[in-house]
Amino acid sequence: xxxxxxxxxxxxxxxxxxxxxxxxxxxxxxxxxxxxxxxxxxxxxxxxxxxxxxxxxxxxxxxxxxxxxxxxxxxxxxxxxxxxxxxxxxxxxxxxxxxxxxxxxxxxxxxxxxxxxxxxxxxxxxxxxxxxxxxxxxxxxxxxxxxxxxxxxxxxxxxxxxxxxxxxxxxxxxxxxxxxxxxxxxxxxxxxxxxxxxxxxxxxxxxxxxxxxxxxxxxxxxxxxxxxxxxxxxxxxxxxxxxxxxxxxxxxxxxxxxxxxxxxxxxxxxxxxxxxxxxxxxxxxxxxxxxxxxxxxxxxxxxxxxxxxxxxxxxxxxxxxxxxxxxxxxxxxxxxxxxxxxxxxxxx
Amino acid sequence: xxxxxxxxxxxxxxxxxxxxxxxxxxxxxxxxxxxxxxxxxxxxxxxxxxxxxxxxxxxxxxxxxxxxxxxxxxxxxxxxxxxxxxxxxxxxxxxxxxxxxxxxxxxxxxxxxxxxxxxxxxxxxxxxxxxxxxxxxxxxxxxxxxxxxxxxxxxxxxxxxxxxxxxxxxxxxxxxxxxxxxxxxxxxxxxxxxxxxxxxxxxxxxxxxxxxxxxxxxxxxxxxxxxxxxxxxxxxxxxxxxxxxxxxxxxxxxxxxxxxxxxxxxxxxxxxxxxxxxxxxxxxxxxxxxxxxxxxxxxxxxxxxxxxxxxxxxxxxxxxxxxxxxxxxxxxxxxxxxxxxxxxxxxx
Numbered sequence: 001x002x003x004x005x006x007x008x009x010x011x012x013x014x015x016x017x018x019x020x021x022x023x024x025x026x027x028x029x030x031x032x033x034x035x036x037x038x039x040x041x042x043x044x045x046x047x048x049x050x051x052x053x054x055x056x057x058x059x060x061x062x063x064x065x066x067x068x069x070x071x072x073x074x075x076x077x078x079x080x081x082x083x084x085x086x087x088x089x090x091x092x093x094x095x096x097x098x099x100x101x102x103x104x105x106x107x108x109x110x111x112x113x114x115x116x117x118x119x120x121x122x123x124x125x126x127x128x129x130x131x132x133x134x135x136x137x138x139x140x141x142x143x144x145x146x147x148x149x150x151x152x153x154x155x156x157x158x159x160x161x162x163x164x165x166x167x168x169x170x171x172x173x174x175x176x177x178x179x180x181x182x183x184x185x186x187x188x189x190x191x192x193x194x195x196x197x198x199x200x201x202x203x204x205x206x207x208x209x210x211x212x213x214x215x216x217x218x219x220x221x222x223x224x225x226x227x228x229x230x231x232x233x234x235x236x237x238x239x240x241x242x243x244x245x246x247x248x249x250x251x252x253x254x255x256x257x258x259x260x261x262x263x264x265x266x267x268x269x270x271x272x273x274x275x276x277x278x279x280x281x282x283x284x285x286x287x288x289x290x291x292x293x294x295x296x297x298x299x300x301x302x303x304x305x306x307x308x309x310x311x312x313x314x315x316x317x318x319x320x321x322x323x324x325x326x327x328x329x330x331x332x333x334x335x336x337x338x339x340x341x342x343x344x345x346x347x348x
Numbered sequence: 349x350x351x352x353x354x355x356x357x358x359x360x361x362x363x364x365x366x367x368x369x370x371x372x373x374x375x376x377x378x379x380x381x382x383x384x385x386x387x388x389x390x391x392x393x394x395x396x397x398x399x400x401x402x403x404x405x406x407x408x409x410x411x412x413x414x415x416x417x418x419x420x421x422x423x424x425x426x427x428x429x430x431x432x433x434x435x436x437x438x439x440x441x442x443x444x445x446x447x448x449x450x451x452x453x454x455x456x457x458x459x460x461x462x463x464x465x466x467x468x469x470x471x472x473x474x475x476x477x478x479x480x481x482x483x484x485x486x487x488x489x490x491x492x493x494x495x496x497x498x499x500x501x502x503x504x505x506x507x508x509x510x511x512x513x514x515x516x517x518x519x520x521x522x523x524x525x526x527x528x529x530x531x532x533x534x535x536x537x538x539x540x541x542x543x544x545x546x547x548x549x550x551x552x553x554x555x556x557x558x559x560x561x562x563x564x565x566x567x568x569x570x571x572x573x574x575x576x577x578x579x580x581x582x583x584x585x586x587x588x589x590x591x592x593x594x595x596x597x598x599x600x601x602x603x604x605x606x607x608x609x610x611x612x613x614x615x616x617x618x619x620x621x622x623x624x625x626x627x628x629x630x631x632x633x634x635x636x637x638x639x640x641x642x643x644x645x646x647x648x649x650x651x652x653x654x655x656x657x658x659x660x661x662x663x664x665x666x667x668x669x670x671x672x673x674x675x676x677x678x679x680x681x682x683x684x685x686x687x688x689x690x691x692x693x694x695x696x
Binding site for chain 1: 398
């Protein structure tokens with residue numbers, strides 16, 4: 001829904017970009033208030049009346065967004081048969097008919113440079129003969145998407161890849177009417193040797209009403225919290241930790257013994273860490289990223305997965321890429337220092 | 349609607365930012381296609397089936413946005429009584445009751461630095477006594493907004509200001525169901541000495557369906573065209589032109605005579621130039637800005653005018669302001685050179 005119109009105001013809130021701000025913030029604030037105070041009392045009174053009307057509008061707006069949420073629920077149902085079909089084709093549970101596979105790919109062929117095409121033809125032949133044992137469905141469909149989409153690739157570690165080969169579907173579920181607004185991402189896995197869960201979930205809770213303290217900042221539903229789930233790892237398979245050996249010296253006797261300890265390590269599967277959403281205050285930046293990822297799964301990856309698989313979701317917009325770099329730079333400034341690798345042999 | 353969630357992807361389209369793009373675009377494109385070509389035929393076939401499903405989803409999505417548009421029409425009706433009341437209070441046609449003006453402004457008072465407050469108290473007194481002839485409504489309500497919002501202030505010229513003092517309301521009207529999707533901005537003026545129109549309009553036409561050529565780029569309705577209106581200026585009052593005197597030398601006789609000619613000059617009222625939307629190809633940048641302005645009126649200025657009047661729509665988000673500056677810089681790079689002022693005494 002963040003895409004109804006191509007011109008999205010990057011600030012999201014308040015249209016700040018368009019406000020004159022060549023004076024220091026504090027001064028501006030004071031000047032503004034002063035200007036307001038300079039108004040004759042009768043006029044100020046009328047402006048307060050306008051603000052009360054604005055409050056009413058904010059409450060109407062909240063109802064509007066509730067109805068949009070309902071509409072999203074309704075359409076989730078309409079998309080579902082397509083998503084189910086996608087899941088079945090990807091998993092190899094269903095083989096599409098010839099009619100279902102018809103695709104005008106002439107243009108794509110043309111776009112392929114000629115030498116690349118020759119190479120492709122050759123390798124395709126090899127691939128076909130090598131794959132005499134015809135692969136099931138679309139192998140590594142979701143893993144390929146994880147590798148191709150930067151935001152996801154950043155979370156992906158080498159040890160995650162064999163696990164994500166078992167990922168068979170990602171879905172989003174919206175909260176029921178009357179419930180607090182939320183959406184749940186569900187990651188479905190085929191039986192595997194890493195954990196016993198068949199589905200890993202992450203709930204994003206949303207705030208859908210104006211804040212009593214600051215009603216005018218309301219801009220529609222906002223993610224305010226999230227909750228992962230416990231992964232039941234098989235013994236020794238948990239990729240979110242690693243075993244470090246530490247040498248302990250006995251204070252009195254001076255003897256040294258080696259103990260092993262689990263320490264956290266980077267992994268996509270930390271995304272489901274149920275504790276993550278709770279450490280709110282000190283992790284503002286991380287949480288923002290987490291919310292962005294949740295939103296990105298919901299709005300882009302899940303609805304149009306095949307376009308990320310083929311790469312078509314990437315568009316050749318140079319200015320956008322330029323802007324992205326800049327945003328990346330700004331993001332980096334906000335990021336904390338890398339914590340550095342754990343040294344597994346450190347003595348304590 | 350571009351604000352359902354605070355995390356708006358600045359690129360609007362395709363989530364490009366999150367795509368790995370450390371290789372040249374052409375190479376990436378080829379590599380991607382090649383990767384796709386390397387897939388066994390049976391797998392490629394299934395991916396085509398997934399793309400056909402994706403096409404169906406794009407068409408469902410178009411229906412979703414039509415329903416959102418309907419919802420917006422419905423809510424426009426619910427907001428309207430508040431907007432009417434606002435118009436009447438601003439114009440002084442209605443005096444709000446004491447109850448309607450109740451406002452908890454303690455916090456605002458506190459925020460005002462003490463010395464400023466003293467000054468304010470003094471000037472307020474002066475203002476009140478000076479304004480023994482109590483001003484009608486909220487004078488210069490819309491003009492103040494034009495001055496405060498950068499995007500509008502950039503269009504505003506000194507000669508526009510006395511005219512905009514007569515602006516009494518701005519509204520948005522959505523297209524009827526079954527009609528091609530559009531919205532119309534309407535600017536209502538009280539009778540004035542500049543032009544005879546009581547309302548100036550600008551229609552923004554939208555495209556609400558996937559493009560047959562490129563269906564996967566569909567991201568919801570998009571502004572594709574706009575149309576202003578003719579302003580019936582009173583004689584000599586048109587601020588969108590100015591009179592220049594030019595000296596003409598007779599080729600044969602060498603005598604010089606002075607002729608006057610109207611040349612365009614900058615003015616907010618060029619916003620209504622009915623020709624503007626038509627010169628499409630050579631004015632891409634200008635049109636983008638025009639579309640942004642239309643969207644900004646619709647989504648921000650009209651729904652929450654009083655917050656721009658008081659300045660509350662401005663939020664103190666330093667990172668956002670930083671980002672805005674950068675975006676501004678990028679914009680500037682795309683801009684054409686200034687054409688420079690017209691020299692009114694140039695000889696031809």
